Amino acid sequence: MELDFSYENMFSYEKRIGQSFKTRTGKASAIMGDMPSSQVRIAHMKKKEGEAMSAVAASTANLTRRNFLKASIAVAGGTWLGTAIGCSSGDSLSGEGSSSQAEEQVFNGVCKPNCFHGCQLKVHVREGKVVKTSAAPYPNPEFNRICLRGLSHVTNIYDPDRVQYPLKRVGERGANEWERISWEDAIAEIAEKFTSYREEFGDQAVMKCAVSGNYGSINGGFTSKFFSSINASTMAPSLDLSNAIGLNRVVGWAGTWMGNDPRDLKNAKNIFIWGNNITDAQIHEWHFVADAIEAGSNVIVVDPIFTHMAAKAQKFVPIRPGADAALILSMMQVVIEEDLIDREFMQKYTVAPFLVRDDTGMFLRMSDVGVQPAEGPVNLLTGEPTKIDPAVVWDGVAGASASSAECAAPEIEGEFTVEGVACHTAYSLLKAEASQYPPDVAEGITEVPAATIVELAHLAADGPVTHRVGWGPQAYDNGVHPHHAGAALAAITGQMCEPGKIYGCADINGFTGFDATLSAPATPVTSPTISNLIMPEVMETGTYMGEDIVIKALWVYQGNPLCTFVDSNAKKKMFDKFEFIVTVDSMLTDTARYSDMVLPCAQFFEYEDIVGSGNNNHVVHCDKAIDPPFEAKPDTEIMRMLAEKMGMADLFPESDSEWLQKYVDTEAAAALGISYDALKEKKAIRWAPDPLVRWTDKKFLTPSGRMEFYVEAPTPMDYYGQQIDVNREHLPRFFPPTEAWPENPLHEKYPFVLLSERPRFRVHGQWFNNRILRELDPEPTVKINPADAAAKGIKTGDHVECYNDRGHAVAMAVLNEAVRPGTLVYPKSWQVHQHLAGGWSELSSSSHDPVAVNQSYMDELCDIRAWEGAE
Numbered sequence: 073m074e075l076d077f078s079y080e081n082m083f084s085y086e087k088r089i090g091q092s093f094k095t096r097t098g099k100a101s102a103i104m105g106d107m108p109s110s111q112v113r114i115a116h117m118k119k120k121e122g123e124a125m126s127a128v129a130a131s132t133a134n135l136t137r138r139n140f141l142k143a144s145i146a147v148a149g150g151t152w153l154g155t156a157i158g159c160s161s162g163d164s165l166s167g168e169g170s171s172s173q174a175e176e177q178v179f180n181g182v183c184k185p186n187c188f189h190g191c192q193l194k195v196h197v198r199e200g201k202v203v204k205t206s207a208a209p210y211p212n213p214e215f216n217r218i219c220l221r222g223l224s225h226v227t228n229i230y231d232p233d234r235v236q237y238p239l240k241r242v243g244e245r246g247a248n249e250w251e252r253i254s255w256e257d258a259i260a261e262i263a264e265k266f267t268s269y270r271e272e273f274g275d276q277a278v279m280k281c282a283v284s285g286n287y288g289s290i291n292g293g294f295t296s297k298f299f300s301s302i303n304a305s306t307m308a309p310s311l312d313l314s315n316a317i318g319l320n321r322v323v324g325w326a327g328t329w330m331g332n333d334p335r336d337l338k339n340a341k342n343i344f345i346w347g348n349n350i351t352d353a354q355i356h357e358w359h360f361v362a363d364a365i366e367a368g369s370n371v372i373v374v375d376p377i378f379t380h381m382a383a384k385a386q387k388f389v390p391i392r393p394g395a396d397a398a399l400i401l402s403m404m405q406v407v408i409e410e411d412l413i414d415r416e417f418m419q420k421y422t423v424a425p426f427l428v429r430d431d432t433g434m435f436l437r438m439s440d441v442g443v444q445p446a447e448g449p450v451n452l453l454t455g456e457p458t459k460i461d462p463a464v465v466w467d468g469v470a471g472a473s474a475s476s477a478e479c480a481a482p483e484i485e486g487e488f489t490v491e492g493v494a495c496h497t498a499y500s501l502l503k504a505e506a507s508q509y510p511p512d513v514a515e516g517i518t519e520v521p522a523a524t525i526v527e528l529a530h531l532a533a534d535g536p537v538t539h540r541v542g543w544g545p546q547a548y549d550n551g552v553h554p555h556h557a558g559a560a561l562a563a564i565t566g567q568m569c570e571p572g573k574i575y576g577c578a579d580i581n582g583f584t585g586f587d588a589t590l591s592a593p594a595t596p597v598t599s600p601t602i603s604n605l606i607m608p609e610v611m612e613t614g615t616y617m618g619e620d621i622v623i624k625a626l627w628v629y630q631g632n633p634l635c636t637f638v639d640s641n642a643k644k645k646m647f648d649k650f651e652f653i654v655t656v657d658s659m660l661t662d663t664a665r666y667s668d669m670v671l672p673c674a675q676f677f678e679y680e681d682i683v684g685s686g687n688n689n690h691v692v693h694c695d696k697a698i699d700p701p702f703e704a705k706p707d708t709e710i711m712r713m714l715a716e717k718m719g720m721a722d723l724f725p726e727s728d729s730e731w732l733q734k735y736v737d738t739e740a741a742a743a744l745g746i747s748y749d750a751l752k753e754k755k756a757i758r759w760a761p762d763p764l765v766r767w768t769d770k771k772f773l774t775p776s777g778r779m780e781f782y783v784e785a786p787t788p789m790d791y792y793g794q795q796i797d798v799n800r801e802h803l804p805r806f807f808p809p810t811e812a813w814p815e816n817p818l819h820e821k822y823p824f825v826l827l828s829e830r831p832r833f834r835v836h837g838q839w840f841n842n843r844i845l846r847e848l849d850p851e852p853t854v855k856i857n858p859a860d861a862a863a864k865g866i867k868t869g870d871h872v873e874c875y876n877d878r879g880h881a882v883a884m885a886v887l888n889e890a891v892r893p894g895t896l897v898y899p900k901s902w903q904v905h906q907h908l909a910g911g912w913s914e915l916s917s918s919s920h921d922p923v924a925v926n927q928s929y930m931d932e933l934c935d936i937r938a939w940e941g942a943e
């Protein structure tokens with residue numbers, strides 16, 4: 073089916089999706105709540121848009137204050153397209169402006185936000201302009217997908233607010249007042265500042281910060297090589313990682329978010345979906361869930377919110393926010409109590425039988441009982457041979473200790489003393505932890521009825537079972553532990569290593585056989601990588617890890633940290649400490665607006681690239697379909713210009729195509745039939761087994777090669793000198809979220825937990841300005857349960873202020889029964905200038921778990937009241 077890009081068609085596509093939901097599940101479609109009429113919302117959006125547009129138009133055209141007012145008047149008069157930046161020449165950039173009679177060329181592209189699919193797209197071009205995007209065929213048509221975001225790229229490319237020229241700040245930082253400068257002047261100034269900062273303060277004085285927007289091979293590769301070659305420091309995004317950390321603790325680190333091919337869902341008898349609104353956040357995957365339901369799978373959604381995904385499930389389990397670890401430990405307690413464990417799986421493939429020393433919490437090793445370690449393969453990093461020192465287990469038949477490498481049927485439970493050292497098996501320790509959460513106790517924590525917990529435990533042991541993990545439970549300071557617990561539950565029930573059995577995420581780990589050395593610097597980077605969560609403190613104190621540090625300049629690319637990072641008011645203060653901030657972007661995001669210079673970059677279809685990730689497990693060639701409009705440049709060209717100006721003209725000796733060819737043409741790629749030339753011809757080549765089912769060889773990437781639900785030596789994700797309670801981290805535990813918990817005294821002052829929702833219309837901050845999608849979703853909204861709204865005197869359509877001690881955000885209230893009482897649901901990533909006041913990220917906190925060092929964007933309390941400011 074080819075999906076046409078047209079306004080009318082997009083609505084009919086949405087209708088078709090709704091119908092498809094209904095037909096396939098026999099249930100009603102979306103739980104949209106009591107939305108205000110679209111006319112009301114669109115009218116409001118247009119008013120706001122005019123305000124935003126006027127500021128951009130004035131600044132980017134280097135207008136005087138008087139001209140600014142004229143531009144504003146023009147906007148108010150409804151001629152905003154004409155006053156848009158870059159349209160002053162009268163050269164409308166609308167793709168629709170091209171002649172329908174003109175010959176159409178079709179190029180291959182990939183939708184490159186990080187919604188995790190990487191839909192392959194046909195990019196239709198007439199007269200040098202993209203006129204529409206449509207779904208392109210993968211070798212396996214089950215992966216052919218496109219959503220409203222993918223269909224509406226054309227409006228991003230030709231958005232009248234697109235940054236067209238290098239911009240230099242002329243007013244206060246954040247005032248959005250700019251002058252146009254030439255690329256030569258921009259690069260010269262950046263080079264001069266970077267050079268002087270490094271000479272005066274050291275290499276670390278220049279810092280880079282990227283997230284994953286506009287991901288691909290070449291942008292990141294070039295930028296990374298440039299900054300590592302000048303030994304720059306890095307601001308780490310530290311986000312959305314706790315689920316991966318919890319999972320990878322148990323299975324080993326084979327990639328960040330690991331799971332099975334989505335087509336494997338239908339092999340599961342029971343599918344648990346933990347905090348993942350697939351129908352909105354990973355739209356491309358919903359049909360695989362629907363296929364599984366049609367094939368007879370039983371879908372259970374655990375979520376605080378009655379999401380669209382929950383509406384499609386056979387069972388919805390509403391849970392108190394931040395309580396998932398307690399629920400899973402309780403399910404584990406039932407499974408153990410009722411002997412629903414898989415004893416043989418545990419013996420062979422997990423650390424269940426390993427003896428853990430009572431005195432140190434470490435595994436008892438054969439070297440502890442006098443057997444010298446054997447030499448293993450040479451560690452390529454150290455050049456030294458590795459040591460093979462197996463853990464000790466208890467051989468119940470022999471009644472003696474034995475090597476885990478040799479004992480076929482070790483005891484998994486019990487306490488033993490070996491050579492005078494008292495030990496418990498790892499499973500006994502896990503069992504003791506779970507025993508603290510019988511269902512009646514867990515009910516008090518989770519607000520899930522005890523009988524439901526027992527039922528869930530039975531379902532979790534009735535395989536094949538797939539646990540599909542989202543990004544909700546990980547968004548609290550306790551966010552590692554639900555996933556550590558979930559992977560442990562899968563381990564003790566043996567629900568791994570076969571089709572339909574997995575505890576995992578949407579697997580977005582791409583092909584790893586490319587030549588990563590192309591991005592490597594000649595000498596190792598010695599400047600630090602510092603989490604954004606502690607950067608405000610570092611910039612305030614000028615110290616890091618007990619040492620003085622000076623950081624003067626920041627280069628932001630592929631991201632919008634002032635919007636998508638937590639605690640934006642603290643981040644702004646941190647930004648204020650930088651002397652010079654450059655942002656590379658195609659739009660004036662919150663971050664771009666708070667920068668000193670903005671460099672316009674090319675968008676997805678304006679340069680050649682190779683994309684090797686996405687949960688369809690293909691490598692895809694992206695053609696260059698059009699030239700970047702106006703003065704926008706690919707990141708590669710920007711990096712080349714800067715390198716040359718800073719005396720490193722030979723840093724990028726290859727053309728972009730030559731670089732891509734070297735990057736792709738490796739032995740590992742060739743073994744899978746992947747080469748640059750083959751990709752240019754075929755466009756998409758699968759790299760993974762078909763279908764990808766993880767761990768079928770039962771060899772895990774942990775030090776022991778087993779599922780390590782007992783973590784011997786937990787380490788933090790980023791180390792900045794913080795203290796870690798190692799004893800807490802050996803096993804999955806429940807401890808309450810730091811802020812968003814009823815026992816927190818702050819709860820009296822701020823009684824609502826603010827749940828940041830991943831919306832259907834944006835991926836993080838991307839598409840924030842998309843004109844088509846904003847017809848559907850014109851302005852920030854906050855959803856509230858009708859009972860809470862009645863208590864506050866709030867009606868749908870009212871503008872309300874969510875607030876706490878960190879900041880505020882004004883949004884339109886939407887009463888919605890799907891929202892759990894005591895919570896507010898706030899779709900993420902609206903920009904500050906799209907709010908009447910404040911911004912959603914102001915409400916979140918920099919508080920984080922010292923092990924995960926991850927943004928806890930739902931671990932936040934606030935209150936809500938009618939907005940009394942200007943409309």
Ligand code: SF4
Nearest residue numbers: 183187190191219222
């Ligand atoms: S946003 Fe995601 S689902 Fe939508 S077209 Fe792009 S890659 Fe596909």
